[in-house]
Amino acid sequence: MGIYSPIKAKITKIIEETPSIKTFVLETEREFSFSTGQFVELTYPGVGEAPFTPSSSPLRKDEFEVTIMRVGRVTNLFHNAKVGDVLGLRGPYGKGYPVSEFKNKEILIVGGGVGLAPLRSLIFTLFSQINEFKKIIICYGARTPDDIVYKYQIHEWPKKKNVQLRLTVDRGDAEWKGNTGVVTTILDDLPIKIKEAISVVCGPPIMMKFTTLKLLELGFLSSNIYLSMEKNMSCGLGKCGHCRLGKYYVCKDGPVFKFEDIKDIHDIWD
């Protein structure tokens, strides 16, 4: 078994989240654990690999979930897979969210589209020790009401003590009564002490860029903004060279970075 060899992961359940996003529940052939925010390489056997951050709680030992949007060759095949199919799995890779540094803080979580997937793993992790955190505000934006992921559970989250949820869609429909606009439009009037608060952002590059700019404008410290950076990756181990970001490799030194550590690198949003 070399460092690039996958183990088997069987699909035990498929949840249709949106027309283009599915969550796969996977059971591995041997024990597999990860920290929240770390990612894995999933193989479609005989075709190729792609990186994903698990969307389930790392405390669940029997199985884990990944939420996958259909965007390319490999993800298309994952979407056509069926319960019982066996995929390949390598990992976990990279550094996850430094949850212990969030203790006794107010935490703002901002997600866009399928970017809520890694954040859901973080949210479950925070929920499992909810008394350690002062407040958790979750802001999530999707393109349309149909594109919202985890519809079957997202409204349960604000029922927890000190947890708030704000939703927005770019374009509403006849039934949508909530906010309309991109995710930065629901970041005003946050009931937290911004100078001391933590913010965690994940979403498409353009959303990450404008959310970060908005957070800085609101007064968040760049050392308190955590971003999940997306890059082309192949090996996941800092060897194949694809995911360089300044002096870092996203796969090994990330994928989660403090904005403070990458803000001086050129063209980070491209």
Added chain:
Amino acid sequence: MKDTFVITKQSFLRLLDSISKTHNVVSPYGDDNYIFETFNGSFTFNKYRAVTSIRQFLLPSQQLIEGYFQEDSYYKRPFCVVGAKACDLQSLKVQDYVFLDGDVDEDYKRMRENNIIISSDCTGFKDVCFCLALDINPYPEDMFDLNISPVDDIFIVDIGSEKGRKVVDNNRNLFQTVRDEYINERLNNRQRMLDSLKENIKKQGLVPKGALYELIKGGYENDVWELKAKDCVECGACIMNCPTCHCFLLCDAKKDSQFVRGRIWDGCQYKNFSRVAGGANPLKLRKERLRNRYIKKFEFFPDRIGVYACTGCGRCIESCIGKIDLREIFRNLYSKKAKV
């Protein structure tokens, strides 16, 4: 036991013959442009480095990780690489960091442990050679198992590792003790080589080594990237011939009812190198890719391990169809900065 011996050219052939029982002995053949080929019983002393780097013998350009390219048993045997030069050896510092630091690449480790490197002094240079400008002398000082220096009609042999010592021990009858006059002659040869290389580098108008890092760091917006990228045809020759390039792609395939994974050399001058499935590509323009190559070699590796990932071998200059010249790019960056 002493670490320096001499060997006659005849005995050197016998040594290679003996090593070829356990290793694929590869050695440079040619007149002005040397190409590594399997040892055929004859030996050509290469005055300078071969056209291609020794990377192929550490990580083949196409390699099976599980099951696929395995019919090529040639790469299952360790290599004995003859005629590697100081620039080739310097590149091992970069490759070792990439493949042995942290998670160990087993294929690379196996090659590094089992391969034998018999390097040699340069007795000439190509016009594109500029190792000395990067403080790399044109004769090997470390990272070899054995090194040979031609003096008179014989080779002086230095032992550089335990592996090298074993080769000498196993073939003890082929080696003789070294005489002081040979050592003195080698000293003179090396000094002559240094002097003429220095002269050539002066002619090239190279930027001082210490300035390279800051020139790349400060030259992000310089128009030299766009200017030079116009001549790039994206053939990838600079990548494939570079001794410090290490990027690769894992690729999957089906063979009969088996799933197999291979590794293939990749490089940042190719259009889709950094494209993600969603379509974003931070290196979509040729100028961005050209700049990326220089940032990687002259900023990233110094930040990570304190060495430039450039050995001054000049292979990227020699192999470029568009005549993109690293030395000229640095001269451009330097003169623009000087004007400011």
